[in-house]
Structures are given as structure tokens and as C-alpha cells.
Amino acid sequence: MDAKTTRPLDAASDPRPLYARAADQVAALVAAVPAGGLDAPTPCEGFDVRALLAHLVSGVRAGAALGETGRDTDLAPVTGVPDDGWAKAYDEARARLVAAWADDAKLDVPVVVPWGTMPGRAFLASGGVLETVAHTWDLSRALGDPLPLDQDLAEYALEWAHRALPAERRGEGVPFEPVRQAPEGADAYTRLAAWLGREV
Template sequence: MTTDPRPLFARATEQAAALIQAVRAERLDGPTPCSEFDVRTLLSHLTGGARRIAIAGEGGDAVAAQPFAEGVPDDGWAVAYDEARIRAVKAWAGDDRLEAVVRLPFGEMPGRTALSAYVMETVTHTWDLSEALGRPLALDPEPAEFALAVAHRMLPDEQRDERTPFGSARPAPEGADTYDRLAAWLGRTPLSRA
């Protein structure tokens, strides 16, 4: 993999930030396609994930970092996520970070691979949030195309088991866009079809 994931990570996080700003308090307890998360828990996971990849980019212990953000008030998710994503983008600014080995809960890998995985993670959970909110914003297809390629390479369906945080691949609906194909590959079902 030779693509520099940093511009796509920045775009993916900007898109997630715009969507998080659209969340209203009455939607926080609502369901998402990520069946174990309501909207509030999904926001906590997006924020915790951005913090975790920021710590990895800074050379810290990302394994010890919490996967969920705690103590964020219901009206504070947009600010909390924006702070975490800006920290992450800054942490990965140096070209040396792409080749440095980082350790994440799912293993040790070059920074380029780790950040690519977090593009996939961010894009997937942005789709989850978009679905939960009734698709209020048009989503940028380029980060999704990159994320789908990463998902195909890193998460082949035949290698998934009970420890894999994504379900078995499902068939994508006819006429599916890249986000829907990514969601299907990662075992998601749109709320409208669940």
C-alpha cells in the first residue's frame, strides 16, 4: 500500500465532524446500524477512536487508550470530536510517522497501515451515524472508496471470527453506492432494511 492515507483521514474526520454537528439531543438514544451502539455510544466511540489514533501518531501507547470517550456532556460531542480529530491530524503530519511502527489493539504495523485502518473505521462509523440520522448530508465518495479497498485487504470475509469487530459480509443492495457496499462488506444492514 503506497497511498498516503493522511489527506483521506483528514477528509473523513471533517465529514464525521460535520455530521456530528447535525446530531440533536433527541437522537442520542436512537439506534444505529452498529447494533451494540446507540447514537451516543457511537459518538463516544468515534471520539475515543480519534484520540487513540492521535496517541499512536504521537508515539504513545495507543493500546492503553480508551476506545470510548467518557465524561462528555450530551451537548459536547461536536467539540470533543473536533478536538480529537484535529489532534490526530496534527499527530500524523510528519512523513516519518507513516513508516514508524505503531502498536494498536489489533497488532503492530507501520503507521501508514494503522492510519489507513482508521480511515476505514471513521468512514464506516460515519455511515452508521448518517443512517441513524436519516442521511442528512451527502457523503464524500473518495474516502469510502479508499476505505472499501482497505476493508477488502485487511478484513477478508473468510478470516473473520468472533474476535473480529465486524460481522460477516452481506450482499450489497442493487445500485448500492460505495458507502453501502462498504457497510455490506463489514456486515452492516441499513436501518431502513433491518
């Protein structure tokens, strides 16, 4: 990892700069979705591109609500977005999230999420950076890998995935398939996808 990446993965790190990089990257992919490409399949089982974009926007809105209230309260499905409106919807959601987490003090305040209670910084690293980076690969693959991806972000997300989602934590109640074997020499995104149970 280069000097831009927050190291080490500890309680003192601030994941917000990494989240900003991850959100910028996936936003570029959202903007690159071609007209008529919303029905294309993605590596997320049961998700076409449209459903994946709705999931991304919903997750960012929920993360913003978490920063605003300390609880994951904004879980309403994303509806009413026109086919050409996904880039705007994502940009508005991430701007809300960034504003909600702008106060440094919130990084140490416990927040309640469906999988437990944790400091705000841990949520931003896992539910923010890791979630965004994982779906970056999904969307990139669905679009034919139109843009180069930031490998440092994937290395960081993979370390968090190893910590938060060990291989033995799969099965009932965990929305990830068993770990798969990544090909020899695979890049960080492919290794992350394999760790999360994607077919690579």
C-alpha cells in the same frame, strides 16, 4: 475515484489527506445530531447515537496517542461529555490526531495496535480512514441521511476493507459479522457496510 483520492493503495501512499476529508465529513454529521437525538439507534448493534459518538471520540484519541507514543495507550472510556458537547469533543480529538501524525517520518515507523504491528501509514488508512468512513455511514443512517456523502472516500475504505478484512476473516476475535449481500446498484457506503457485516 477522482484526482483528490490517494491512489494506489500501496506503501508509498499518504492517507493523511483522506483522513482529513473523512474527519471533516463525520464532524459535519456530529454537528447535525439534533437535540434529543442521542438515544436513537444506529446500525452498530448495541450502539445508540451517544454510544457511537463516544466510540468515535475514543478511537480518535487512541489514534492520536499512537502517533505520539507508537502504542495504542489512550483507551480510557469517554465520559463527562455533555449532550451538546460531542462536536467539540470530536474536533479536539481529531486536532490532536492530526498534530500527532504531522511528521512525515512517522508514516514509516512501526506502531503496535491490538491486531498487530504495522507502519504508521497502514494504521492511518485502516484504523483512521476505514474506521471513520464506516462509522460515517452508521451515523448518517441513524440521522436519516441528512448530508450527501463523499463516495470516493467509501471506495477507498472498501478497498482497504477487502484487503484487511477478507470475507473469511470473521468469527471469534473479529468484531465484524459475516459479509452480507449489498443490493444491486448500491452506493459505495452501502457496499462497505455490507462487507463489514451491517444489515443494509
